[in-house]
Every structure is written in structure tokens, then in C-alpha cells.
Amino acid sequence: DSCSCPAELILENVRVSEQILGICRPTSATYLSETIGGLLCAVKKFADHQRRDQSELFNTFIAGCKRWSQMRHPNIHQIMGVYIDQDGIPAVVTELLPFNLASFLEQNVSQSMRSCLLLDVARGLQYLHTRNPPIAHCNVTASNILVTSGLQGRLSDLAVSDCGTCDIRADVSAFGRIIHQVVCSYPFDQCKSVSANYKELREPGEQQYDSDDTLHLLSLKCGTSETLSIDVIVEEIKAAANADSLLSNNPK
DSSP states (O other): TOOOOOOGGGGOOOOOEEEEOOOOSSSEEEEEEEEETTTEEEEEOOOGSSTTTSSHHHHHHOOOOOOOOHHHOOOOOOEEEEEEEEEOOEEEEEOOOSSHHHHHHTTTHHHHHHHHHHHHHHHHHHHTSSSSSSOOOOOGGGGEEEOOTTOOOOEEGGGGOSSSSOHHHHHHHHHHHHHHHHSSSOOOOSSSSSHHHHHHSSSSSSSSSOOOOHHHHHHHHHHHHHHHHHHHHHHHOOOOHHHHHHHHHHHO
């Protein structure tokens, strides 16, 4: 029927536990799960408004999952398939990774490691934005950036990615907020508004980096420039990562 899911995407016999990974949200929750072969995985369940009987939403979701399954990049989280429960509610099955960006930053993370993670995320976005047609992630947040055991950053939650209606400029602006969170060690959304937060970046406080810090200024440009491309962002983060590497190898 019109709401069918491609057979190659369907995963059956997935055992979903009651253990929630991360934060349970009104629209979705992610659970620790296991495939029939015993492989641990993560299953993200969505609200029941995406059931099969809601054909347009269901088809949009499945199209996003199919697009995600065709992506191959070291900084894109790998989807394993789609699991549809007995109530017809779809869930994304992905590889299980130990951290998201928010939880990882709660540890003692060096500046050079922070720069490397930002470069990973930027390269993931670069992969999306240089597809033909370009793909916008549409939901670049710290909870949708995962970190592997090898400390590699990967973009996740690509079932909502978009090839047309979502502007890739929104991804660039959102990535500016991610840079802010990584550099300044607290979430961008703790401030009252985006404009107020970017004002803080223009007027650094004691806990902020100096105004000439490359990443600090790049966060500001991501939120204010209409022409800044992900290619330029990647090069600027590379420069910052190289500088951090030199500083860590040659401390004063």
C-alpha cells in the first residue's frame, strides 16, 4: 500500500527494553534494545501520530529513513533499519554509541578534543550540504550529535533530514550554537534568546574565551552571516584544531 516501508529497511524480532537512553521527550524516546542476533542497539520510538494510519506523516518518516540508510560517511551515525511495533508505530534502529555531545562535555574534555569533535560534526554537515540536491539536517542539537568510543563525533537523527523545504542556513546557524556550547561549556539555549546569546559572544564575560578566539568568533559568524558556507566553516575549524594541537605539544 501507499504506506509500505521498503523491505530492505524492515527489522523484525527486535527486543526493546524499558531502559531509556538519554532524555525522554513528548514526541520520542530512545531505548536500549537488542536484535535477534544479540547485537545491542538503540531504538528511537516516535509519538503515535506517525502510525501507518497517518499516511502522510508515516511516508515522510519512512522516506527520511530510506535517505538516511543510503548515507555513508564516518561522521554520520549509521541507521540499521526501521522497526514497526504491533500498533504500527515506527522506530529507528541505530548502532549503540556511548555518549551524546551534551553528556560527553560533562567530562574533562581538552580544548584540542573539543576542536576535533567540532570538525567531525562540520564534516558531517559538509557531506549533507554537498549532496545533489543538498540535504539539510534540520535538527542540529547536542542530543543529536553522538560520540563513539574512539571519540569520533557523528550526526544522528537524520530521519527528519530534508532535501527541499528546510534551508541549510538553519543548519549553519544551529551549528553556531553547537560551537558556543562546546567552547563555553554550557548550552546555548540557557540564555533567554538567540539574540541575547550572540550579544554575550560579542561581549565575552570571565568564563568566555577571548574575542579573538577562532571558534568563539566562528560561532558568532554562523549566527549572523547569510553567506557563510559549511566549506568555509570546516577550514576555519581545521585551523583552530591545528593551533590547539601546536599549543598542546608546545605548552608555555
